[in-house]
Amino acid sequence: MDTIVPRKNRKNKYILIASVVFLLLTVLVVMSMTKKRSLDVSSSEVSIKSVMVENFEDYIVFQAKVEPLNSMLINVIEGGSTQEIFVENGDFVEKGQPLARLYNPNTELSFMNQETAMIEQINNLNKAKLDLRTQELNLAKDLISIEHDYFDAKNLYDLNQKLYKQEILSKNEWETTQENFRYQTERKNIIQQSVQKEKKDNQILIAQINQSQGIMQKSLQILRENKKNFLVVATLAGRLSSFEPVLGKNYSAGETIGKIDVMKGYKLMADVDEFYLEKVSEGQKANIEYKEKMISVIVSKVIPEVKNGRFQVELQFENNKELDLRQGLSFGVRLLLSEKTKSTVIPKGSFYQETAGKWIFVVNGDKAERREIKLGRENPLYYEVLSGLKVGEKVITSGYKDYVEVEVLNLNKN
Known part of the structure; x- marks a missing residue:
């Protein structure tokens, strides 16, 4: 006589297996979404600096050239072709002396x-x-x-x-x-x-x-x-500069063919990045190093017209009686924008090009994690830290070109 065997219900078994698989997939997705993107980097490839407190001095450094204190442009009054040239560039001329003759x-x-x-x-x-x-x-x-x-x-x-x-x-x-x-x-x-x-x-x-x-x-x-007026004459006594007329060349009325430098005193002329236009003003003091001495200069004029991302600044020597200057000499000018103050700072680095000073990698052991920060003033040596960093912490200041999308750097010693 046959025995009746009851049929097992496999539906509940399948539901349980599907639930476990779905739970595992969910955990994996959540882990992948919350896991920080990291990158292995050799510690020798990055520059690590410390956050510190220093006497912060807001200043900028730029190059300036020596020019005569006063100059006058030589303009063509009646246009025409150059027929005769009586002097050469660099010559000293007297007032009324003929320089060149034009003809039309x-x-x-x-x-x-x-x-x-x-x-x-x-x-x-x-x-x-x-x-x-x-x-x-x-x-x-x-x-x-x-x-x-x-x-x-x-x-x-x-x-x-x-x-x-x-x-x-x-x-x-x-x-x-x-x-x-x-x-x-x-x-x-x-x-x-x-x-x-x-x-x-x-x-x-x-x-x-x-x-x-x-x-x-x-x-x-x-x-x-x-x-x-076809005869171009010197309007004052001085030395010719930028005077290079060409025989036979046509010059229009009002065109400048050179200038006369009055050799009584000098000034400095500089092209400064437009970023500092609002920070530079007349009366600000600066200094240059000349013959191992610090010479004081002062901003006498700011020309706000921006050309090719730069504007012009004129500086005068506070005392140039004993200076043996020559036109064309170049000096590095250190222009003070504020007095010295104790501030939290980090050394300047190329990281700023990618972050604009909004975040930085902070080193913690063998890792460096991305952190939001806020920077303030800057000078050629330091950035002023307003928030996000503490004194003694270490940061990576080298370039972040390959780390823009990374949140954690694994620093390897090899």
Whole structure:
């Protein structure tokens, strides 16, 4: 007789196995997500420095060149091609000394035409003035003739008046004499008024003509002076620099062909990174080393225009009477931005290029872990630490180019 064997329920067994597998996978995923990304690095490949407290001095260092205290540019006044060169770069010149001669035939012809036109206008004004004088003279002649007629009529009037009273002269002749005298009197008065008015008008016109002639003479003088501008001369005494005109080369009006340095005192000119534009201002003190001595200089001018990421700074010596300087010498300038203060600092390093000072690797035994930090001021030696690091901790200051995505560095001694 067959025995009935009960069938085992395998469904619960499968569910249990699936649960265990799912739990293991979950643990692995969580571990992989929470595990910090690490990288093995030889300790000899990185630079490890200590966080310390130092007298922090905010300053910058840049190169500056010696230039004369005062210079004047040599500009071309009338453009043209270089015809003659009388001096060489580096020569000492006196005020008014010819430096070079330029020539432009078109400008020369224009000057000649303008000069001819001005002379013609001056001659026309002279003719107009002469015509007014002639007109005055003719009026004066007419007035003399009229006055002569008047006096004749007056004498006849006086004589006939007596004759009429003596009844020697007829009434008709006397009335004719009276009418003629009245006519000559009015005629003389009218002409005299006309002559006086004409004289006043002519005086005004002649004054205007004289004024116009004066202006034309000045314009003509300026034009003739401008013809001399083809000759480039030294505007002051000094030494030529950057003076390199080329024979036959055309130069435009206003173009600079060199400068004259006044050899009385020197200054320093420097190009500084635009990062420091807001930190550099007039009156700040700096120093340079010259012949094993520290020389004090002061910022005299800041030119805020930025070109190619840099702006210009002018510095003057506080006392350069005993300095034997030469144009073109270069000095390293140490410009103070703040006084010395005790601060927590770390040495400067190339790590900043990748982190911008927002994080750093902090060494702990044979590992270096990534940590958020905050940096403040800087100078050529140190970064000021504001938060995130303690004095005595060690950090990696070398470059992080290969560690940007890494959170832990395993430091190997081999």
